[in-house]
Amino acid sequence: MPLFILTHVPPSRHPKENENLTITFITDGIENAIRQAKAAAGEKNVVVLGAGTGQQAVKAGLVDELQIGIAPVILGQGLRFFDHLEELEIELEKIRAIETAKQVEIWYKVFH
Secondary structure (H helix, E strand, O other): OEEEEEOOOOOOOOOOOEOOEEEEEEOOOHHHHHHHHHHHHOOOOOOOOOHHHHHHHHHOOOOOEEEEEEOOOOOOOOOOOOOOOOOOOOEEEEEEEEEOOOOEEEEEEEEO
16 A cells, blocks of 8 residues: 655655555655556545645645544544634535444545
8 A cells, every 4th residue: 555645854764664554755746646646546435634735635635535533532632623724615515424332433525
């Protein structure tokens, strides 16, 4: 599985790769990271993880769907996913939802 990591400074020592995992560090922006990930994925989906990277992808208009997990855990710190998106008007349409005893997963189609 190819892993593309968006970073300002790649590590001086490259993490260990194997036949199931390749790692590429991208330093020139979210657009290039998504472009490379889509090329590597072919017909498969590209998953973006992390609030900061997700915000960049939403701002750049590169997100087709959002999957939001709601779990009974209260975090005191961290980056909130929907911070810094105030200037955007993003319409969401619920595609599906799965509820279990431990969490709720909701998928939304994103309209820019």
